[in-house]
Amino acid sequence: MARVDILWMDGEKTPRVSPATIEDRSRGGVSVRMKNAIEVASHITIKSGTLQISGIVTNCRRQKIEFIVGVRLDEREEQDSK
Numbered sequence: 001m002a003r004v005d006i007l008w009m010d011g012e013k014t015p016r017v018s019p020a021t022i023e024d025r026s027r028g029g030v031s032v033r034m035k036n037a038i039e040v041a042s043h044i045t046i047k048s049g050t051l052q053i054s055g056i057v058t059n060c061r062r063q064k065i066e067f068i069v070g071v072r073l074d075e076r077e078e079q080d081s082k
Helices: 075-080
Strands: 002-009 015-025 029-034 043-048 051-063 066-073
Touching (some): 002 029
Antiparallel strands (some): 002 043, 015 029, 029 066, 051 066
């Protein structure tokens, strides 16, 4: 589990940033745990140090006081992780 920052635009096109923890990563996606909900289909960027990946939110579900957000990585990100 790695600590990262999630950057996205909310429904009113306001830039947002929130700390998160990477829960799981595969070739095609990543799941993160965070305090904010993000709308499905939102484009996000995940940053930590020199790491920067982006993708589209595919699901967001509440788990107690946090949210688990599933992200499908952009095609270029998938190729870079192979």
